[in-house]
Amino acid sequence: MNKRIIFLFALLLGLATEGVHAQWAVGIKGGVNNTSVERSNAGRIDETYSSLRGFDLGIQAHYSFNDWLALRVDLDYMTRSHRMDRNLTLVNSLFMEYSNSYLMLPVLADFSFGGSKLRGHLLCGGFAGYWLTAHRKGVTFGITGFLDVDEDLEFNDDTQRLTAGLAAGVSLSYDINSWLGVNLDALYYYDLVSYRKGYEHLNDPRYLSTLTFDLGVYYKF
Amino acid sequence: MKRNIIILTLVTLFFTGCRKEADYYPYIGENGTLAYNSYASQFDYLWKCISMGYVFWDIEKTDWDAVYDELMPQFEALDAKYKAGGDVTVDDLERLYGRALGGMADHHMTVVVKNIHPSPNDTKPYAAFRPGQAEVATRDYFFESVYDEKVSMRAFLDGIDGQYSLAAHQSATVLSPALGDSVTYHYCLINLPDGRQIPYLWQSGASLTSILPSWGSATETAAAAAVVDSWFTAVTTLPRSKLAGIILDNRSNSGGETNDINLIIGSFLNEKAVWGENRTKEGPGRLEYTAWVPTYVFPERTPYHRDLTAENIPYVVLCDINSVSMGEIEPSAIKALLPTSYIIGERTCGATGSLLPANSINLTYGGPFGDIATMNHYVYTSTMECRIGGVNREGTGLVPDKIVNRKDYGGSFKPQLDEAIQYIQSY
Numbered sequence: 001m002n003k004r005i006i007f008l009f010a011l012l013l014g015l016a017t018e019g020v021h022a023q024w025a026v027g028i029k030g031g032v033n034n035t036s037v038e039r040s041n042a043g044r045i046d047e048t049y050s051s052l053r054g055f056d057l058g059i060q061a062h063y064s065f066n067d068w069l070a071l072r073v074d075l076d077y078m079t080r081s082h083r084m085d086r087n088l089t090l091v092n093s094l095f096m097e098y099s100n101s102y103l104m105l106p107v108l109a110d111f112s113f114g115g116s117k118l119r120g121h122l123l124c125g126g127f128a129g130y131w132l133t134a135h136r137k138g139v140t141f142g143i144t145g146f147l148d149v150d151e152d153l154e155f156n157d158d159t160q161r162l163t164a165g166l167a168a169g170v171s172l173s174y175d176i177n178s179w180l181g182v183n184l185d186a187l188y189y190y191d192l193v194s195y196r197k198g199y200e201h202l203n204d205p206r207y208l209s210t211l212t213f214d215l216g217v218y219y220k221f
Numbered sequence: 222m223k224r225n226i227i228i229l230t231l232v233t234l235f236f237t238g239c240r241k242e243a244d245y246y247p248y249i250g251e252n253g254t255l256a257y258n259s260y261a262s263q264f265d266y267l268w269k270c271i272s273m274g275y276v277f278w279d280i281e282k283t284d285w286d287a288v289y290d291e292l293m294p295q296f297e298a299l300d301a302k303y304k305a306g307g308d309v310t311v312d313d314l315e316r317l318y319g320r321a322l323g324g325m326a327d328h329h330m331t332v333v334v335k336n337i338h339p340s341p342n343d344t345k346p347y348a349a350f351r352p353g354q355a356e357v358a359t360r361d362y363f364f365e366s367v368y369d370e371k372v373s374m375r376a377f378l379d380g381i382d383g384q385y386s387l388a389a390h391q392s393a394t395v396l397s398p399a400l401g402d403s404v405t406y407h408y409c410l411i412n413l414p415d416g417r418q419i420p421y422l423w424q425s426g427a428s429l430t431s432i433l434p435s436w437g438s439a440t441e442t443a444a445a446a447a448v449v450d451s452w453f454t455a456v457t458t459l460p461r462s463k464l465a466g467i468i469l470d471n472r473s474n475s476g477g478e479t480n481d482i483n484l485i486i487g488s489f490l491n492e493k494a495v496w497g498e499n500r501t502k503e504g505p506g507r508l509e510y511t512a513w514v515p516t517y518v519f520p521e522r523t524p525y526h527r528d529l530t531a532e533n534i535p536y537v538v539l540c541d542i543n544s545v546s547m548g549e550i551e552p553s554a555i556k557a558l559l560p561t562s563y564i565i566g567e568r569t570c571g572a573t574g575s576l577l578p579a580n581s582i583n584l585t586y587g588g589p590f591g592d593i594a595t596m597n598h599y600v601y602t603s604t605m606e607c608r609i610g611g612v613n614r615e616g617t618g619l620v621p622d623k624i625v626n627r628k629d630y631g632g633s634f635k636p637q638l639d640e641a642i643q644y645i646q647s648y
Binding site for chain 1: 239240241242243244246247248249250268269272273279285286289290479499501503504505506507508509511512514515516517575583584585586605
């Protein structure tokens with residue numbers, strides 16, 4: 001599934017670049033991220049939710065309309081993880097880390113400024129994403145006491161695997177020569193779709209937000 | 222360019238307000254007086270707590286949202302009737318809660334609701350509904366008891382001598398400190414015509430763990446401990462040539478202590494083993510669960526030991542439609558762990574979820590909640606889902622290896638025991 005999507009994206013990119021080589025750049029990128037979750041405590045009195053670090057890897061494509069505006073489209077494999085801790089006496093050793101992976105497709109307007117080699121960028125736009133895998137690791141409760149858990153999670157009817165939201169950030173690029181450059185991005189992904197579906201009369205939406213720091217290298221056509 | 226950036230910033234700010242707020246979720250562990258003063262808000266509170274804390278949503282066939290849609294207007298109609306000077310009775314509440322809960326899988330479940338506007342026409346203090354009990358009564362093999370079944374069972378066992386030659390027969394009824402209820406044990410040592418013997422034990426509840434330590438003491442439960450010890454001693458000390466097999470009778474066993482597994486299974490294993498898996502809720506979402514956590518049987522926690530498998534000794538367990546909770550979990554776990562086991566009787570009740578005391582609610586956010594004495598409701602429901610041998614039998618029960626329904630024999634307890642003895646003789 002993932003390979004098919006990447007292949008399709010590369011194919012479309014190749015077709016689109018025909019005849020406009022001078023305005024295109026494509027490359028790879030990778031880095032670290034930090035994901036937080038926004039949710040209510042939903043009737044629970046001793047749970048806290050916190051962010052966890054992750055990583056992302058992907059490809060990037062830029063199409064420049066002029067010297068200050070470009071369209072940027074990335075395709076990333078991104079881990080988006082968070083943590084739940086219990087803090088009541090006796091159960092305060094219970095916690096769970098939820099490690100999720102997503103395929104993310106940000107589409108960004110790239111406003112750039114600066115010199116001919118070193119340029120700054122303001123990025124803003126939106127993204128669509130697809131929840132690929134879910135894993136949890138922590139300590140849970142059983143009849144015979146507290147036990148370690150380390151397992152993959154299955155998706156179910158309450159899981160919302162498709163997501164979308166806003167993405168914005170800043171970037172710094174440096175053209176090493178006429179055909180090769182590097183960039184350093186800081187992008188913030190703000191989900192507008194809850195990763196859990198609600199019920200008709202009872203909703204507890206949960207939203208992820210991810211801040212990424214990526215280093216990329218690109219080839220200019 | 223500046224104008225574009227300003228527009229984009231405004232658009233971004235607009236969209237960041239598009240995250241939805243959560244609905245109000247009550248705290249399921251609330252133990253103070255609640256503010257609700259209408260039948261509709263009482264139903265809304267219970268509906269939400271069950272939505273969050275009920276542990277069988279993965280197998281539940283009831284559409285909980287449809288229940289709300291159907292019944293909320295009817296509870297609102299009760300409020301309107303009361304405000305108009307009409308009379309709302311516990312029967313009205315029982316009828317509506319019966320419709321809400323009628324198909325629920327949890328066979329431990331009992332929902333008790335106080336009439337917040339008591340009526341002079343109330344025939345009972347509370348509205349109460351047990352979905353499992355209602356479902357069991359619809360089964361085609363259900364035998365409607367017109368007598369106290371446990372008393373009848375005891376009478377049957379008291380009269381067993383004469384039908385089978387008995388080398389020993391002891392019985393005791395004591396108050397179980399763990400169950401807070403009486404529990405009866407019968408031990409019989411049945412003589413077969415070929416000279417071999419079958420140690421037989423009937424237990425009306427699962428309370429071996431708290432009763433056995435009193436063996437030899439002057440406490441009230443010592444008499445029951447002596448009966449149980451006689452069974453274990455016969456099972457573990459009779460020479461193989463003399464021991465034809467063993468029978469554990471869990472018919473009409475209403476359940477009790479989980480740790481009894483160590484005695485009725487651990488005594489016959491050499492090593493620690495997984496007898497089942499449990500999980501609780503891990504979030505307010507209906508399908509948010511903890512991991513399935515293995516639950517172990519510990520042979521070192523029992524003073525008795527005999528390797529039934531190595532000696533190929535048949536272990537027959539009797540169960541019936543009134544084998545509930547541990548009364549049916551025990552035969553399910555025995556079947557899963559002991560290859561020489563054989564289950565005879567009726568499909569059991571299907572109340573296999575595990576329960577923890579109500580004061581565990583802050584640990585699990587599921588299980589029994591409320592307090593009918595201090596609040597307007599009490600909901601008795603399983604704390605944990607349980608599966609044994611990979612099978613979740615909540616609402617369906619254990620199907621025996623050999624089905625012998627009492628209904629086919631006019632309600633007699635004897636054919637099931639006959640089948641057990643015949644099985645052991647031909648083993």
